[in-house]
Amino acid sequence: QQPVQSPQAVILREGEDAVINCSSSKALYSVHWYRQKHGEAPVFLMILLKGGEQKGHEKISASFNEKKQQSSLYLTASQLSYSGTYFCGTELAQGAQKLVFGQGTRLTINP
Amino acid sequence: DAGVTQSPTHLIKTRGQQVTLRCSPKSGHDTVSWYQQALGQGPQFIFQYYEEEERQRGNFPDRFSGHQFPNYSSELNVNALLLGDSALYLCASSSGGQEQFFGPGTRLTVL
Numbered sequence: 001q002q003p004v005q006s007p008q009a010v011i012l013r014e015g016e017d018a019v020i021n022c023s024s025s026k027a028l029y030s031v032h033w034y035r036q037k038h039g040e041a042p043v044f045l046m047i048l049l050k051g052g053e054q055k056g057h058e059k060i061s062a063s064f065n066e067k068k069q070q071s072s073l074y075l076t077a078s079q080l081s082y083s084g085t086y087f088c089g090t091e092l093a094q095g096a097q098k099l100v101f102g103q104g105t106r107l108t109i110n111p
Numbered sequence: 112d113a114g115v116t117q118s119p120t121h122l123i124k125t126r127g128q129q130v131t132l133r134c135s136p137k138s139g140h141d142t143v144s145w146y147q148q149a150l151g152q153g154p155q156f157i158f159q160y161y162e163e164e165e166r167q168r169g170n171f172p173d174r175f176s177g178h179q180f181p182n183y184s185s186e187l188n189v190n191a192l193l194l195g196d197s198a199l200y201l202c203a204s205s206s207g208g209q210e211q212f213f214g215p216g217t218r219l220t221v222l
């Protein structure tokens with residue numbers, strides 16, 4: 001029941017775009033996206049609720065396809081600071097608060 | 112406004128020993144969740160505390176126990192430590208079923 005993230009790793013040059021996918025075999029209530037840099041705690045990026053909502057935060061946005069139980073994180077015009085490992089955490093029921101995380105996607109941004 | 116704090120930062124124990132980790136939630140948060148993160152993996156849900164009671168539990172043995180105090184701070188106790196318990200232990204706080212904010216974690220090494 002762990003969500004599957006793809007790709008596992010991606011290397012970009014600064015200014016390029018990236019898409020990270022998170023797929024679940026179970027019906028989801030919400031998807032939470034985090035970025036974790038080496039040796040640090042995961043940092044909350046955004047939460048997507050069922051209903052196909054799309055959110056944006058500067059050059060980082062995400063969508064949630066309820067029919068496919070898939071969420072995608074979009075990073076546009078990537079910056080060096082975007083480097084890190086991205087995790088999606090899935091929540092099966094409203095208020096469950098028990099997040100099941102994917103295995104992570106390592107993003108490396110080179111100058 | 113202080114975020115989620117955890118102590119200690121690092122801990123080294125030997126097999127069979129017991130350990131207690133501590134977490135203070137973000138101001139205004141009443142729910143504390145504990146996660147175990149092995150190297151190169153996503154965080155795994157251990158359990159969650161709300162109103163001083165364990166509300167949910169992940170797939171962890173009874174050697175893992177916890178407590179929440181009236182001020183919402185929390186402790187994670189692990190008995191009879193095994194080598195496999197070596198990991199980063201993360202505490203996350205939340206309120207009203209919203210996004211979870213993680214603390215910096217405690218790195219536990221079991222020798």
